[in-house]
Amino acid sequence: xxxxxxxxxxxxxxxxxxxxxxxxxxxxxxxxxxxxxxxxxxxxxxxxxxxxxxxxxxxxxxxxxxxxxxxxxxxxxxxxxxxxxxxxxxxxxxxxxxxxxxxxxxxxxxxxxxxxxxxxxxxxxxxxxxxxxxxxxxxxxxxxxxxxxxxxxxxxxxxxxxxxxxxxxxxxxxxxxxxxxxxxxxxxxxxxxxxxxxxxxxxxxxxxxxxxxxxxxxxxxxxxxxxxxxxxxxxxxxxxxxxxxxxxxxxxxxxxxxxxxxxxxxxxxxxxxxxxxxxxxxxxxxxxxxxxxxxxxxxxxxxxxxxxxxxxxxxxxxxxxxxxxxxxxxxxxx
Amino acid sequence: xxxxxxxxxxxxxxxxxxxxxxxxxxxxxxxxxxxxxxxxxxxxxxxxxxxxxxxxxxxxxxxxxxxxxxxxxxxxxxxxxxxxxxxxxxxxxxxxxxxxxxxxxxxxxxxxxxxxxxxxxxxxxxxxxxxxxxxxxxxxxxxxxxxxxxxxxxxxxxxxxxxxxxxxxxxxxxxxxxxxxxxxxxxxxxxxxxxxxxxxxxxxxxxxxxxxxxxxxxxxxxxxxxxxxxxxxxxxxxxxxxxxxxxxxxxxxxxxxxxxxxxxxxxxxxxxxxxxxxxxxxxxxxxxxxxxxxxxxxxxxxxxxxxxxxxxxxxxxxxxxxxxxxxxxxxxxxxxxxxxxxxxxx
Ligand SMILES: Nc1ncnc2c1ncn2[C@@H]1O[C@H](COP(=O)(O)OP(=O)(O)OP(=O)(O)O)[C@@H](O)[C@H]1O
Ligand SMILES: Nc1ncnc2c1ncn2[C@@H]1O[C@H](COP(=O)(O)OP(=O)(O)OP(=O)(O)O)[C@@H](O)[C@H]1O
Ligand SMILES: [Mg+2]
Ligand SMILES: [Mg+2]
Numbered sequence: 001x002x003x004x005x006x007x008x009x010x011x012x013x014x015x016x017x018x019x020x021x022x023x024x025x026x027x028x029x030x031x032x033x034x035x036x037x038x039x040x041x042x043x044x045x046x047x048x049x050x051x052x053x054x055x056x057x058x059x060x061x062x063x064x065x066x067x068x069x070x071x072x073x074x075x076x077x078x079x080x081x082x083x084x085x086x087x088x089x090x091x092x093x094x095x096x097x098x099x100x101x102x103x104x105x106x107x108x109x110x111x112x113x114x115x116x117x118x119x120x121x122x123x124x125x126x127x128x129x130x131x132x133x134x135x136x137x138x139x140x141x142x143x144x145x146x147x148x149x150x151x152x153x154x155x156x157x158x159x160x161x162x163x164x165x166x167x168x169x170x171x172x173x174x175x176x177x178x179x180x181x182x183x184x185x186x187x188x189x190x191x192x193x194x195x196x197x198x199x200x201x202x203x204x205x206x207x208x209x210x211x212x213x214x215x216x217x218x219x220x221x222x223x224x225x226x227x228x229x230x231x232x233x234x235x236x237x238x239x240x241x242x243x244x245x246x247x248x249x250x251x252x253x254x255x256x257x258x259x260x261x262x263x264x265x266x267x268x269x270x271x272x273x274x275x276x277x278x279x280x281x282x283x284x285x286x287x288x289x290x291x292x293x294x295x296x297x298x299x300x301x302x303x304x305x306x307x308x309x310x311x312x313x314x315x316x317x318x319x320x321x322x323x324x325x326x327x328x329x330x331x332x333x334x
Numbered sequence: 335x336x337x338x339x340x341x342x343x344x345x346x347x348x349x350x351x352x353x354x355x356x357x358x359x360x361x362x363x364x365x366x367x368x369x370x371x372x373x374x375x376x377x378x379x380x381x382x383x384x385x386x387x388x389x390x391x392x393x394x395x396x397x398x399x400x401x402x403x404x405x406x407x408x409x410x411x412x413x414x415x416x417x418x419x420x421x422x423x424x425x426x427x428x429x430x431x432x433x434x435x436x437x438x439x440x441x442x443x444x445x446x447x448x449x450x451x452x453x454x455x456x457x458x459x460x461x462x463x464x465x466x467x468x469x470x471x472x473x474x475x476x477x478x479x480x481x482x483x484x485x486x487x488x489x490x491x492x493x494x495x496x497x498x499x500x501x502x503x504x505x506x507x508x509x510x511x512x513x514x515x516x517x518x519x520x521x522x523x524x525x526x527x528x529x530x531x532x533x534x535x536x537x538x539x540x541x542x543x544x545x546x547x548x549x550x551x552x553x554x555x556x557x558x559x560x561x562x563x564x565x566x567x568x569x570x571x572x573x574x575x576x577x578x579x580x581x582x583x584x585x586x587x588x589x590x591x592x593x594x595x596x597x598x599x600x601x602x603x604x605x606x607x608x609x610x611x612x613x614x615x616x617x618x619x620x621x622x623x624x625x626x627x628x629x630x631x632x633x634x635x636x637x638x639x640x641x642x643x644x645x646x647x648x649x650x651x652x653x654x655x656x657x658x659x660x661x662x663x664x665x666x667x668x669x670x671x672x673x674x675x676x677x678x679x680x
Contacts, residue, residue: 043536044508153624154394183393184563188607188620210536217609217618236614254537256566258608260593263570268545269538270492 003070004031005204006055006172011064013047013054020278024050026228028064029303032221034171035198037205039219039236041212041251045276046225048208052174055206056088057081068172086116089165091158093177099149099157106131106145109163116168134163138193155186162193166201174206179214191218212255216240224248227276227284230303234310244312244322247285283315291316291324354422355557356382356405356444356525361419363397363404366412370629374400376581378419384524387551387558389568389589391604392578395625398561399449401578402527404429405559406446407436424524442472445518446527449561451510454517455502461513462488462498468517487516492542508535515543519550526550529561544571565604569593574661577601580626580636587662597664599641602676635667643668643676 011028014021024047032038040048054061057073066073073084092098099108109131113119119126132142138159149157158178165173175194179187191214197203209215215222215236222239224232224247232245243249253267269288274280283289286296295301295315303313306322316323363375375397382388390398403409405421407428421428424443428436440446448454456464465484466477473480485495491512493505502510511531518526528547532540548571550556560571568575568589575592577585577600585598596602603621610616623640626632635653638644645668653667668674 043538044506183625184604184607185393185621188609188618191609192618192620212537213609213611216611217614240611250538254541255611256564256570257611258565258569258593258605260569260590263566266541268541 004067005034005036005069006032007065007067008055009065009067011051011054011066012062013050013059014062017277022276023228023279024276025054025061028225028228028230030223030230030233032204032206034204035202036220037198037207037218039215039222040206040208040225041210041215041222042225043210045227047228048225049176051225052090052176052206052208056085056090056174058090086118086168087171088174089168089170089172090174090176091161091165091178093180096149096154096157096181098161101149104146104148105135105140105152105160108149108160109134109167112164112167118168130167131163134167137166137197138163139189153186154182155189158182158186158190159193162190162197166197170203172204174208176208177210178207180209180211187214194218212252224251227274227279229284229300229313230311231285231313232311233303238310242307242310244306244310244317244324245285245314246289246291246324250290283313293323352383352385354381355384355424356559357420357422358401358405359420359422361401361404361421362417363400363409364415364417365400366415372413372628373631374414374581374628375404376631378578378581378583380576380583380586382525382557382559384557385551385555386574387560387572389572389575390559390561390578391563391565391568391575393563393604393625395628396578397581397628398578399529400581402446402529402559402561405527406440406444407431408446441468441521441523443523444525444527445521445523447511447514447518447529447531449529449533451507451514452502454514455510457502460499460501461505465498465513465517465520469520472521483520484516487520488513490519490546491516492539508539511535512539512543515546519546522554523556525557525559527559527561530563531560532567533562533564540567547571565593565608577604580628580631582636582665583663584637584665585663587659591659591662595662596678597658597662597669597676598637598666599643599668599676600637602678603640635665643674 008028008030011025013025014023028051030038040051042048053059055066061074076084106128110127113127113130119130135142140156140159179190182190198205207215207218219236221233222236223230224245226247232248240252243252250267250269256263267290274284274287281299282297283301286292289296293316298315301313301315303311304318306312306317306319359379361375361378365372365374378401380388392398400409404416405428409416416429423439426439462481462484465487466480469480469483485498488498489495493509493512505513515531532543535543547558551558562568572589574588576583577592577598579600585592585601592601596605606619607621609618621640626636632638634649634651638648648667653665655663655665656669657663
């Protein structure tokens, strides 16, 4: 098998609670090729951020492998990890709380450069020049170099976050809801910037979001998560053209288009959300699924390649057989 | 429980369709701070009929929430000052009433779903009791009857009734928001103001909540003022749209007017900023520059510094309200030139 830029195998992260373990990420597999973007979507609490942090080993996975250019980062020692960290960065959702309010733009962007001793024997001027260069790359005006985060708007603060990530010349960036807190016009500026940087620097992204039109715009492949599991994964256009998993169908049908009469009746979900604490070994979506069949409680459905490059985890959908479409009488419906 | 039972469990009759239940005229609200004055709302006027819904859209700081607070007569003072204007809710002059009279109207005639759910929840009272309290405000019933209604309302917003005895902090942000919505709906108000009610919710739950609001509107003739910056929500929910920029309504009309015959350059900019779900390859066109600083608004059009069509006339004086049809209003000086048009968006 040819090697992928990133390959994640059977990744798990459980959090201990008094009542049991939260299965935040529960056996996730995927690959990303260099220069591509994997979009990760799913509802609040399904494990998107936990996945992103585990992949960078910002938190320790409970189990599984993360092969970054062929090396399992879960097996690296502290020093090896520190070296690799420079290549792997994260951009957070909240540009307000992720920046130290007492530091200026200069200090904030210089910090990772100094900490990682990126420029050997750097003078003050060397560092300032590098900061100015980064400010230009992300589009922050030079005159703002001595301002503090609270004096800037959300879009500029997010640009600082991006400049900090870029300061280490990364190859791989996890973008965790990078535009969710921003107004649409600033959101568009940041999305354009991230796309431009990807093109120019050949960056590889994991792009976490709950905004489906953003993820479609941004990703090559999309992975849909539900309570720690991947329920569907496909190239973006294919997923939007032919969503198969009942949860993906509901998710896509809930998108509201900014168009007059653009929003016909949607699939409504009912029922209770399964608790992520030691969930039973069955389909985690079953309680809310509009198509309930006997198989739903027969163990966790495996993620299968149902059509070329299109993976689905549903007991009713197998390669060459889609019970939801072909044998609706087997399904009780709700 | 289905949405059908929502309306069954409502008490009281539906309002008449088509009467004005909310009239805002020439509203001006400032926040007077030590060093500067924030001109948050600058001469806003609109009306809303029962059974209709108006979407109030615009970016952060445009003055949407302040407008809503002024309608409820809840602008925090200090620093907020309602400089001028009138607000009429179902025949009541909101800005002239005494606190005790206002308390009666809030909840019965008009209620508001706040942007931040925790501001309207009491942290030391169970969610069931909080909903029951609001039921008792306008209904003559025992506490246990009110509590039964509260459990019903919780289930309507997709929360198991058994959780009525829990406290707000035991709920996730999205669940807290649904409790706030349940409280607002339990009152069965004639005018409902919803300030970004679904921003914190997942799309599938958003669909559920919006469904409930539509139900209320069609069956109970509730008038809905929907504050949002999500143009998709507006397209789904609203009959009319008002676009706000720097405290002023810059374009207003029916949904068709504003979405299909967009006239204001700012509205055009909002649409151009959105990723198109059916076309992955178009580059996004953000509006250049920053939101106007409401402490230093320019003499002329507030949007002019960011507007690619702006002329000297735009910068020189304040644009006037211009009706281009019975329903469609645009506030843009460039239209003084009869040949002017925006490039249009796809
Ligand atoms: N440090 C932690 N300790 C305990 N539980 C945690 C921790 N971090 C996350 N969780 C739990 O793990 C699950 C997944 O959380 P995560 O933050 O990854 O979700 P998410 O998909 O990013 O959600 P959102 O869209 O709200 O950001 C949740 O049930 C959450 O409560
Ligand atoms: N209590 C306050 N004191 C001082 N300024 C305030 C106060 N509340 C709001 N403002 C200012 O008034 C202006 C309008 O704010 P408002 O909250 O009405 O905007 P909005 O359109 O609701 O924005 P958002 O989309 O962020 O909710 C902003 O510049 C804001 O900073
Ligand atoms: Mg997250
Ligand atoms: Mg607001």
